[in-house]
Amino acid sequence: MNEDRIAQLQKFREESPDDPFILYALATEYKEETPQKAKELFDELLEKHENYIGTYYHAAALYAEFFERDIADEIYQKGIALAQKNGEHHALRELQNAYTNFQFEE
Template sequence: MEDDPNDAFTLYAIATEYRNFDQQKAKEYYDKLLAEHENYVGTYYHAASLYNELGQQDEAERIYKKGMQISRQEGNMHAFSELQQAYNKLMGLDYEDD
């Protein structure tokens, strides 16, 4: 972090670590990633999931949608699929449990 405080992977790793014990701090790092590194696809799934856990479903929905858009633009169809499944579950469209 000292060498490059804006490195996307480092910020993502820190956010992931904070998530286990300080969700607000994790949210700050995810928000920084979303604002400053929008093409870092890995952020979207975890950030949206955290917002959902915090009871902010509208923001989670927005982040999932943005993540699907970015992952499609980046050609990362694996990430797109994971985001779409999580989005569908958030929206009550997950039929696997039926």
């Protein structure tokens, strides 16, 4: 976790509070060392910016790490449906692969 980068992202968030990329960047910064904070930020993204496709992969993986498999499953499925609907083929392949791996881990 890079404290300088987090401080800069927090500043950007104050300047542009509705920018989903900034929220996403913050969540990924917190993911390794402060996963609960990352989870809160991913939840905010899923609630306020449900079309931000990058969220689904990381949010589902984090929920799986927290052993909240039902929620992770829902997030993967919603992300896959959204990627299909929007024709985001790269994101769709990544989500499908991650979801398949997730299912095998069960």
